[in-house]
Amino acid sequence: MNEDGLKDYISSLISKNIRIDGRSLLDYRKPIKIELNVSKNAEGSARVIMGETEVIAGVKMNIGEPFPDTPDEGVLMVGAELLPLSSPEFEPGPPNPQATELARVIDRGIRESGMIDVKKLCIKKGELVWMVFLDIYTINDDGNLIDASALASVVALRNTVLPKIEGDKVLFGEHTKEKLPLKKAPLTCTLVKIKDKIIVDPSLKEEKVMDARLSVAVSENNEINALQKGGDKGISIEDIEKMFDIATEKTKELRKHLH
Amino acid sequence: MYSKRFDNRKLDETREIEAKVGIIKRADGSAYFRIGDTKVIAAVYGPRELYPVFLQNPEKGLLRCVYDMTSFSVTDRKRPGPNRRSIEISLVTEKSLLPALDLSQFPNTVIDIFIEVIQADAGTRCAGICAAAMALADAGIPMKDLVAAISVGKVGDKIVLDLNKDEEDYEEGSTDMPVAIIGNTEEITLLQLDGDMNKEEILEALRLAKKGCSEIHKIQKKALKEKYMSVKENE
Amino acid sequence: MGDLLVKDKDIVVPGEELAIGMDYLPAGGVYRLNDKIYASQVGLVSISGRLIKLIPLSGRYIPKKGDLVIGKVVDTGFSGWRIDIDWAYEANLSMKDATSEFIERGSDLTQYYDYGDIISVQIIHVSGSKIIDLTMKGPGLRKLKGGKIIEVNPTKVPRIIGKQGSMIQMIKEKTNCKIIVGQNGKVWISGLDPESELKATQCIYKIEAESHLDGLTDRIKDFLEGKNV
Numbered sequence: 001m002n003e004d005g006l007k008d009y010i011s012s013l014i015s016k017n018i019r020i021d022g023r024s025l026l027d028y029r030k031p032i033k034i035e036l037n038v039s040k041n042a043e044g045s046a047r048v049i050m051g052e053t054e055v056i057a058g059v060k061m062n063i064g065e066p067f068p069d070t071p072d073e074g075v076l077m078v079g080a081e082l083l084p085l086s087s088p089e090f091e092p093g094p095p096n097p098q099a100t101e102l103a104r105v106i107d108r109g110i111r112e113s114g115m116i117d118v119k120k121l122c123i124k125k126g127e128l129v130w131m132v133f134l135d136i137y138t139i140n141d142d143g144n145l146i147d148a149s150a151l152a153s154v155v156a157l158r159n160t161v162l163p164k165i166e167g168d169k170v171l172f173g174e175h176t177k178e179k180l181p182l183k184k185a186p187l188t189c190t191l192v193k194i195k196d197k198i199i200v201d202p203s204l205k206e207e208k209v210m211d212a213r214l215s216v217a218v219s220e221n222n223e224i225n226a227l228q229k230g231g232d233k234g235i236s237i238e239d240i241e242k243m244f245d246i247a248t249e250k251t252k253e254l255r256k257h258l259h
Numbered sequence: 260m261y262s263k264r265f266d267n268r269k270l271d272e273t274r275e276i277e278a279k280v281g282i283i284k285r286a287d288g289s290a291y292f293r294i295g296d297t298k299v300i301a302a303v304y305g306p307r308e309l310y311p312v313f314l315q316n317p318e319k320g321l322l323r324c325v326y327d328m329t330s331f332s333v334t335d336r337k338r339p340g341p342n343r344r345s346i347e348i349s350l351v352t353e354k355s356l357l358p359a360l361d362l363s364q365f366p367n368t369v370i371d372i373f374i375e376v377i378q379a380d381a382g383t384r385c386a387g388i389c390a391a392a393m394a395l396a397d398a399g400i401p402m403k404d405l406v407a408a409i410s411v412g413k414v415g416d417k418i419v420l421d422l423n424k425d426e427e428d429y430e431e432g433s434t435d436m437p438v439a440i441i442g443n444t445e446e447i448t449l450l451q452l453d454g455d456m457n458k459e460e461i462l463e464a465l466r467l468a469k470k471g472c473s474e475i476h477k478i479q480k481k482a483l484k485e486k487y488m489s490v491k492e493n494e
Numbered sequence: 495m496g497d498l499l500v501k502d503k504d505i506v507v508p509g510e511e512l513a514i515g516m517d518y519l520p521a522g523g524v525y526r527l528n529d530k531i532y533a534s535q536v537g538l539v540s541i542s543g544r545l546i547k548l549i550p551l552s553g554r555y556i557p558k559k560g561d562l563v564i565g566k567v568v569d570t571g572f573s574g575w576r577i578d579i580d581w582a583y584e585a586n587l588s589m590k591d592a593t594s595e596f597i598e599r600g601s602d603l604t605q606y607y608d609y610g611d612i613i614s615v616q617i618i619h620v621s622g623s624k625i626i627d628l629t630m631k632g633p634g635l636r637k638l639k640g641g642k643i644i645e646v647n648p649t650k651v652p653r654i655i656g657k658q659g660s661m662i663q664m665i666k667e668k669t670n671c672k673i674i675v676g677q678n679g680k681v682w683i684s685g686l687d688p689e690s691e692l693k694a695t696q697c698i699y700k701i702e703a704e705s706h707l708d709g710l711t712d713r714i715k716d717f718l719e720g721k722n723v
Contacts (some may be wrong), residue, residue: 002411004641005487005610005612005640005642005643009642009688013688016688022692033325037330038377038378039298039329039332039378040296040378041331041332041333041334041378041379042331042332043331044391052284056329056377058329058330058331058332059331060330060331062334062336078321079339081339083327083373083375083633084302084304084325084371084373085283085289085300085301085302085373085374085375086285086302087285088284088285088286088307092325094340108272133330133336135329135330135331135339137329139283139300140283140285140286141285142283142284172334172335173334215313227343245326261639266609275495285674287552287554288552305554305582306554306566306582307554308583309581309582317622317623318623337588343695361534364556365556365582365624366622366623366624367582367583367623367624368583368624369582370587378680394538396507396535397509397536397552398553398554399535399536399550399551399552399553399554399649400532400535401508401523401535402508402534402535402554403508403509403534404509404532405507405508406509412553440507442508442509443509476602479507480507480509480510483507483536484505484507487505487706
């Protein structure tokens with residue numbers, strides 16, 4: 001179907017408050033499945049399945065020099081790959097703008113919320129700190145990679161244990177029982193506007209016909225730590241306010257999956 | 260002297276194997292394969308358009324393979340992106356599968372295979388080939404037979420089947436030989452060696468490889484059929 | 495002498511032995527090596543007389559002459575259009591095969607079929623290197639307006655259509671929808687309201703999922719009549 005035909009079809013259903021897969025406008029896909037320890041060689045890892053979207057996230061740690069402007073803080077690096085195996089539209093090669101955006105949006109949510117207690121990751125000020133490498137890989141793209149990746153990342157980090165060190169060397173493959181020091185857990189809710197309706201957790205087809213998208217990262221105290229608008233059309237301040245309210249409520253629901 | 264295997268297996272015993280087909284919905288074919296602690300997934304897309312045009316072959320389709328490891332699949336983090344090792348493995352993987360395929364029905368197109376290692380404990384390229392073969396069948400690509408692959412080698416003074424990481428790293432010497440065989444034939448489509456073995460040892464190892472591949476082949480067949488059986492059970 | 499090693503409707507995988515001896519003849523989806531016949535795909539064994547073939551259970555659409563398919567206009571050229579029929583490359587619809595109207599050379603072809611238009615077409619020629627030519631001159635071939643398109647596994651199309659169209663006819667009647675099933679796995683559904691289109695959609699997906707099981711026709715009939723399946 002041409003994009004206009006699909007868009008008209010999706011909007012006509014949405015105006016009756018149902019979506020093409022039968023969900024209501026503000027429902028996340030079910031079930032949301034979370035699996036821990038996808039890789040035993042990771043310091044922490046998780047798989048998240050939302051409907052048919054599937055992503056995995058893994059954490060590796062190392063020790064190294066801190067950044068010069070934060071000599072007593074651990075380092076966080078977030079990467080994301082849109083694996084070609086997860087969609088006919090992804091090609092092999094270095095991260096394209098979409099993959100880079102995904103990594104940076106997840107990074108912002110985690111960094112700005114202060115999720116990781118980076119001060120506790122300092123081993124020797126100015127010389128040696130813990131470095132946290134979070135890598136996200138898409139396994140099947142059926143829309144809303146951002147929310148699935150954010151959830152997988154938070155679960156992976158919450159299940160990360162520090163590797164053993166001997167002097168200034170990490171003993172890769174050997175883990176302590178000490179968990180990564182964390183303070184908060186930001187979760188992301190992505191909302192999409194199609195014509196004049198707002199829906200959450202867009203599936204692939206809905207993403208293809210969307211007018212605008214807003215991803216909102218919210219932590220436990222209802223503070224918004226990251227925002228990212230996507231899509232080719234603009235949104236009004238009323239829309240944004242509505243979206244904040246929905247995101248706050250939805251992330252509370254998603255948070256239940258963390259336990 | 261290598262008297263007992265690190266995980267107490269017999270010399271001709273493989274690690275535990277698990278296989279599942281159809282795990283990536285957007286792919287034309289896909290599979291998951293686990294042998295011991297090595298876990299890989301593979302997806303097939305195709306036949307699909309092939310660019311640049313000079314790569315197109317008007318007589319048959321092209322097979323293209325990419326092997327990749329996640330950064331957290333290994334204990335010492337792997338930097339994302341292809342390296343020399345993964346490029347070589349991608350090539351030998353393609354060569355191990357091509358002899359089993361008939362791509363004459365798909366001129367000017369490409370069949371893409373993507374293999375991703377989720378957790379590595381040696382034998383990843385072999386696991387990748389096993390997963391890729393199932394994914395190709397799942398994608399409906401005509402094949403002579405499924406391709407199975409396993410590593411064999413010499414650890415200390417013993418010829419063994421399916422080396423794990425501890426055996427590959429054995430300080431008293433270890434030789435690793437990945438082998439791929441087409442189904443129930445004797446056709447070997449992958450053969451590499453990294454170490455120090457004489458001719459008799461290699462031939463003995465190849466006999467072990469045949470045994471291992473035959474066991475894997477049964478598991479691959481079962482996994483492909485199970486995809487349709489489970490619908491039957493849900494009835 | 496010949497030995498049949500499988501039964502009709504068995505699920506087999508590539509490399510599986512189906513028959514020994516020269517009595518049986520290999521057809522689609524199987525191959526002979528020496529005196530044995532093997533499967534070359536994952537599929538259902540289909541035996542008719544001495545002919546053994548496979549009904550594949552998966553695989554992308556491979557264009558064949560005579561197939562009715564549903565395509566989308568993706569480009570126009572000087573003398574025709576380029577149509578996406580879900581093959582690796584676009585198919586050709588030339589001016590002379592598009593309509594019985596006289597189209598003057600150099601006229602704006604988008605007046606007739608525009609980018610994004612969905613059309614039902616028939617394949618009139620497939621070259622050795624799989625270059626495809628289409629026609630819209632034939633019964634029922636036309637531009638499809640409104641409705642929706644769903645995608646199914648092309649190998650399930652025969653089951654969705656049914657013997658002499660019986661299955662699809664039943665769905666059309668019970669849901670009051672217009673339905674055209676393309677051999678390329680694209681299905682156009684147009685009903686009086688989204689609910690009946692949804693019912694037809696679910697029905698077709700159900701056939702797709704259960705195509706290899708017995709008793710499907712009855713189960714679909716029950717589903718359409720609202721009985722719990």
